Amino acid sequence: MSDYSKSPLDVLVANQAKGYTGLYLEQAVPLLDRDLNLLQDLIYATVRSVFTHYIGSGIPEGADGFSIQPSATAQDFVIKAGPAGPGTYLAAGIEVAIAADTDYVTQNSTALTTPAAARTDIVYLDVSFAEVDGTTDADLNNSADVGMETSVRVKPVWIVRVAEGVPMPAPPAGHVFAPLAQLNRAAGNNMIAAAMITDLRQSRMTVSAITKRLALIEQLLLLPGFKDPPIIPLSATVGAQVGLQGRNFDMGSTPQVFFGAVPATVVLPITAGIVNVTVPNLVAGGYSVSIVTAGGGPITAPKLFTVVGVPPPPPTTAPTLATVNPVVPLTGASGAAVTITGTNFDQPGLAVSFNLVAAQVVSSTAIQISIKVPNVALGGYTITVSTDAGSVAGPNQFTVA
Numbered sequence: 001m002s003d004y005s006k007s008p009l010d011v012l013v014a015n016q017a018k019g020y021t022g023l024y025l026e027q028a029v030p031l032l033d034r035d036l037n038l039l040q041d042l043i044y045a046t047v048r049s050v051f052t053h054y055i056g057s058g059i060p061e062g063a064d065g066f067s068i069q070p071s072a073t074a075q076d077f078v079i080k081a082g083p084a085g086p087g088t089y090l091a092a093g094i095e096v097a098i099a100a101d102t103d104y105v106t107q108n109s110t111a112l113t114t115p116a117a118a119r120t121d122i123v124y125l126d127v128s129f130a131e132v133d134g135t136t137d138a139d140l141n142n143s144a145d146v147g148m149e150t151s152v153r154v155k156p157v158w159i160v161r162v163a164e165g166v167p168m169p170a171p172p173a174g175h176v177f178a179p180l181a182q183l184n185r186a187a188g189n190n191m192i193a194a195a196m197i198t199d200l201r202q203s204r205m206t207v208s209a210i211t212k213r214l215a216l217i218e219q220l221l222l223l224p225g226f227k228d229p230p231i232i233p234l235s236a237t238v239g240a241q242v243g244l245q246g247r248n249f250d251m252g253s254t255p256q257v258f259f260g261a262v263p264a265t266v267v268l269p270i271t272a273g274i275v276n277v278t279v280p281n282l283v284a285g286g287y288s289v290s291i292v293t294a295g296g297g298p299i300t301a302p303k304l305f306t307v308v309g310v311p312p313p314p315p316t317t318a319p320t321l322a323t324v325n326p327v328v329p330l331t332g333a334s335g336a337a338v339t340i341t342g343t344n345f346d347q348p349g350l351a352v353s354f355n356l357v358a359a360q361v362v363s364s365t366a367i368q369i370s371i372k373v374p375n376v377a378l379g380g381y382t383i384t385v386s387t388d389a390g391s392v393a394g395p396n397q398f399t400v401a
Contacts, residue, residue, distance in 0.1 A: 252294020
């Protein structure tokens with residue numbers, strides 16, 4: 001056993017608990033083995049922490065190490081090295097290797113049990129560090145010079161374990177546990193078949209794969225997207241206000257919305273799921289609608305938006321008066337009711353005047369107008385009916401009496 005002033009693992013755990021990430025040696029003081037050991041351990045622990053939190057545990061792309069496969073032997077399974085061998089596994093920043101296929105029973109003395117009832121077991125990798133001294137590696141004895149062991153080496157070691165009917169336990173200090181497979185075992189069956197094994201390893205552990213996963217996460221969390229229907233309504237006239245439906249519309253500054261290549265005016269306020277815009281000045285037809293936010297884009301709606309042309313106004317015709325008794329009665333006091341008959345009274349700009357004095361229009365249809373005689377002096381007046389299409393004067397004067 002190596003001779004340390006303090007256990008390197010105990011010193012590392014104590015310093016990590018205090019939040020230390022490094023150390024500096026002072027001058028003219030004793031050089032302690034625990035300081036030098038801690039310096040190396042803190043650096044390695046930091047690297048492992050980065051791998052654990054930002055990359056994870058699993059097997060590299062193109063490899064299949066530590067795959068769990070069925071065995072022809074009862075209460076056993078095979079741990080595969082992969083077709084290329086040796087297989088590797090990155091467990092919380094520690095890379096371990098399996099040089100050749102082995103089985104559970106060969107590498108673990110803890111025997112598996114036959115389930116009394118249906119049971120879910122977790123197969124996991126237990127990774128730790130082993131010390132290598134001069135008794136194992138003669139080069140560490142320095143026989144060519146000082147003739148004594150001055151240091152030891154550490155290397156990662158592994159063993160595959162099984163948690164029967166319980167979740168994977170928490171690892172003790174100095175160990176890392178990583179799931180390999182789930183065994184869905186049947187009651188009373190001492191064999192482990194392929195159908196019982198579910199692979200739990202994370203695969204394709206490469207920088208390119210990580211980039212793809214981050215891009216997918218970015219797309220889900222940041223990029224805008226459309227719901228169905230993407231626009232409400234899906235057709236409208238120029239100048240109408242329509243609403244885009246989706247997600248992540250409120251990322252950063254005001255988004256940009258385009259109908260084809262033409263920008264639309266965004267109407268505030270904006271929410272994560274709704275952006276209201278004004279349909280830009282476009283000819284009638286179908287247009288793709290896209291949106292760009294600070295989170296990315298352009299993202300195009302899956303359905304076209306139809307700009308509807310404004311129908312031309314109906315043709316207008318000047319009003320006419322009836323040939324017989326168009327104004328009834330032809331005599332009355334100010335405020336008296338008068339009825340005018342004719343055609344084309346239902347056009348814009350309808351007005352009735354006594355000479356140049358406007359009369360109050362009480363009601364109107366296309367063929368009849370009800371008015372009140374305006375407050376004018378006694379005498380005779382010409383009644384004129386006007387619309388935007390023209391005007392017509394009564395054939396007989398109305399007498400205000």
